[in-house]
Amino acid sequence: MTLLDLGVPAVPGARDASGVDTSARPDDARLVDAFGRVATDLRVSLTDRCNLRCTYCMPAEGLDWMPTEEALTDDEVVRLVRIGVEQLGVREIRFTGGEPLLRRGLEDIVAATAALAPRPETSVTTNGLGLVRRARGLAEAGLDRVNVSLDTLRRDRFAEITRRDRLDDVLAGLHAAREHGLDPVKINTVLMPGLNDDEAPDLLGWALAEGYELRIIEQMPLDAGHSWQRDRMITAEQILASLRTRFDLRPDQAERGGAPAERFVVEGWTGHDGAPATVGVIASVTRPFCGNCDRTRLTADGQVRNCLFARSENDLRALLRGGGTDAEIAAAWRVAMWGKKPGHGIDDPGFLQPDRPMSAIGG
Ligand code: SAM
Numbered sequence: 001m002t003l004l005d006l007g008v009p010a011v012p013g014a015r016d017a018s019g020v021d022t023s024a025r026p027d028d029a030r031l032v033d034a035f036g037r038v039a040t041d042l043r044v045s046l047t048d049r050c051n052l053r054c055t056y057c058m059p060a061e062g063l064d065w066m067p068t069e070e071a072l073t074d075d076e077v078v079r080l081v082r083i084g085v086e087q088l089g090v091r092e093i094r095f096t097g098g099e100p101l102l103r104r105g106l107e108d109i110v111a112a113t114a115a116l117a118p119r120p121e122t123s124v125t126t127n128g129l130g131l132v133r134r135a136r137g138l139a140e141a142g143l144d145r146v147n148v149s150l151d152t153l154r155r156d157r158f159a160e161i162t163r164r165d166r167l168d169d170v171l172a173g174l175h176a177a178r179e180h181g182l183d184p185v186k187i188n189t190v191l192m193p194g195l196n197d198d199e200a201p202d203l204l205g206w207a208l209a210e211g212y213e214l215r216i217i218e219q220m221p222l223d224a225g226h227s228w229q230r231d232r233m234i235t236a237e238q239i240l241a242s243l244r245t246r247f248d249l250r251p252d253q254a255e256r257g258g259a260p261a262e263r264f265v266v267e268g269w270t271g272h273d274g275a276p277a278t279v280g281v282i283a284s285v286t287r288p289f290c291g292n293c294d295r296t297r298l299t300a301d302g303q304v305r306n307c308l309f310a311r312s313e314n315d316l317r318a319l320l321r322g323g324g325t326d327a328e329i330a331a332a333w334r335v336a337m338w339g340k341k342p343g344h345g346i347d348d349p350g351f352l353q354p355d356r357p358m359s360a361i362g363g
Contacts, residue, residue: 020335020338020339022335022338022339025334025335025338028334029087029088029089029330029334030088030089030334031088031089031090031296031333031334031337032334032337032338033306033337033338033339033340034338034339034340035291035340035342037291037292037293037294037340038089038294039090039293039294039295039296039306039337039340040089040090040091040092040258040294041090041091041092041094041258041294041295041296042081042084042090042092042093042094042120042295042296042297042298043094043096043295043296043297043298043362044077044080044081044093044094044095044096044297044298044362045096045097045098045100045297045298045299045300045360045361045362046077046095046096046097046098046100046102046103046106046109046300047066047071047097047098047099047100047102047103047300048063048065048066048097048098048299048300048359048360049062049065049097049098049099049102050062050097050098050099050102050127050359051099051102051127051129051164052099052127052129052162052163052164052166053162053163053164054151054161054162054163055160055161055162055163055195056161056190056192056219056223057223057224057357057358057359058223058224058357058359059224059225060163063224063357063359063360066300066301066360070301070317071300071301072300072301072302072317072320074105074108074109076302076317076320077109077298078109078112078113079320079326080298080302080316080320080329081093081109081112081113081116082112082116083326083329083330083333084296084333085113085116085117085118085120086116086117086326087326087327087330088330088333088334090120090296091118091120091121092120092121092122092123093113093120093121093122093123094122094123094124094125094147095109095110095122095123095124095125096124096125096126096362096363097125097300097359097362098300098359098360098362099126099127099129100124100125100126101124101126101127101129101130101131101134106124106134106138107134107137107138107140107141108141110122110124110138110141110142110143111141111142113142114141114142114143115142121144122142122143122144123143123144123145123146123147124138124143124146124147125146125147125149125188125363126146126147126148126149126173127148127149127162127170128148128149128150128169128170128171128173128174128177129166129169129170129173130169130173131146131148131170131172131173131174131176131177132169132172132173132175132176133176135173135176135177135179135180135182136176136180138180138182139180139181139182143182144182145182145183145184145185145186146177146182146185146186147186147187147188147215148170148173148174148177148185148186148187148188149187149188149189149190150170150174150187150188150189150203151189151190151191151192151195151196152167152196152199152203153167153199153202153203153206154167154199155167155168157195157196157199158170160195161192161195161196174187174210174212178210178211178212178272183272183273184212184213184271184272184273185211185212185213185272186212186213186214186215186280187203187207187212187213187214187215188215188217189203189214189215189216189217190216190217190218190219191216191219191234191238191239192219192233192234193232193233193234197234197238197242198242200216200239200242200243201242201243201245201246201247203216204243204246204247204266204279205246205247207279208266208269208277211271211272212272213271213272213277213278213279213280214279214280215261215279215280215281215282216239216279216280216281216282217282217284218233218234218235218236218239218281218282218283218284218285218286219233219234219285220284220285220308220346220358221346221351221353222308222309222353222354222357222358222361222363223357223358224357224359226353228353230285230346233285235283235285235286236262236281236283236286236287237286239281240264240281243264243279247266247267247269247279248266248267248268249264249265249266249267249279250264250265250267251263251264251265252264252265252278256292257292257294258289258292258293258294258295260282260284260289261280261281261282262280262281262282262283262287262289263278263279263280264278264279264280264281265277265278266278266279284308284344284346285346288343288344288346290307290342290343290344291342291343293307293340295308296333296336296337297361297362298316298362299313299356299360299361299362300360300362301317302315302316302317302318302320303315303316303317304316304332304333304336304337305361306336306337306339306340306341307340307341307344308344308354308358308361308363309344309345309346309353309354310340310341310354311352311354311355313336314332314333314335314336316329316332316333319332
């Protein structure tokens with residue numbers, strides 16, 4: 001296979017597989033796009049499987065899981081991560097899924113990632129099940145921190161939302177993460193009308209008392225059932241109004257950069273590190289931050305997605321398994337990112353939800 005086969009720009013007017021003109025791409029080793037953004041934050045999905053069945057994410061019976069042979073092996077994941085770090089300027093790696101703790105080789109993948117130079121920052125987004133047993137090993141492997149998803153502190157609600165009675169396991173996992181220094185431990189919460197939208201102040205009070213950093217995420221059109229409705233989601237404005245019934249919040253003046261969370265200082269509270277405590281709101285729908293997006297994504301079957309909402313993907317697995325060199329894989333990844341759209345387009349009249357649901361992309 002040649003570079004031309006990969007769609008790498010060689011002549012004016014060259015186009016990649018999805019028809020994007022790549023001829024104007026500058027000679028830049030990094031993951032630049034046509035709008036001047038540079039992707040340095042890599043989200044790697046390690047599986048599309050999950051051991052919870054959150055009602056807003058996947059059906060009770062689960063989904064048609066990816067056949068094992070289609071998923072990248074541990075060595076293949078590590079190779080792509082290495083290319084990202086060594087050749088493309090990736091500086092942060094977040095392992096996600098599906099549920100990344102279901103991946104047996106997670107500790108080995110983390111260890112190989114943490115051994116790269118320059119050493120990237122490493123984190124895991126998890127539902128926390130089993131973290132109580134894995135936190136120590138993950139910390140020893142070089143994991144820097146965790147984001148744990150938790151939508152409620154009430155056991156009955158937890159069972160209703162996730163279709164599993166496992167709240168205590170999540171709480172134990174969170175304690176273990178803190179004990180083993182996986183700081184800052186962040187909590188990701190999605191609020192949904194009639195399910196848990198009254199719980200924001202309780203969740204913040206609890207997170208502050210425990211020294212965790214709460215981030216509340218607007219629900220996005222990424223559910224497997226395609227049932228998301230704009231007028232049924234809890235907006236950032238509503239989230240903040242609810243939090244302010246109990247807490248004084250002021251916008252954090254710290255530089256936000258490419259961070260998805262808009263942070264607010266919670267007056268009178270101190271965080272785990274002794275600095276003023278903050279709460280984050282991730283308003284992907286009502287206050288999109290695409291202009292500062294610095295993310296690139298790899299699915300568990302080795303497809304590059306240049307946006308959570310992308311409608312097309314670029315196949316790195318075929319290159320990997322077809323004998324592609326590191327340089328060829330890096331070139332294909334650059335092309336994939338060059339075609340990133342300026343925004344996710346949720347508000348466009350013609351918006352179409354991506355075929356893969358959140359659990360198969362990697363949240
Ligand atoms: N299993 C891991 C976990 O629970 O964190 C990682 C994957 S999960 C898909 C990642 C995050 O996506 C979770 O915090 C989950 O609540 C969130 N999520 C799932 N569907 C969502 C949606 N439609 N909108 C916003 N967030 C969503």
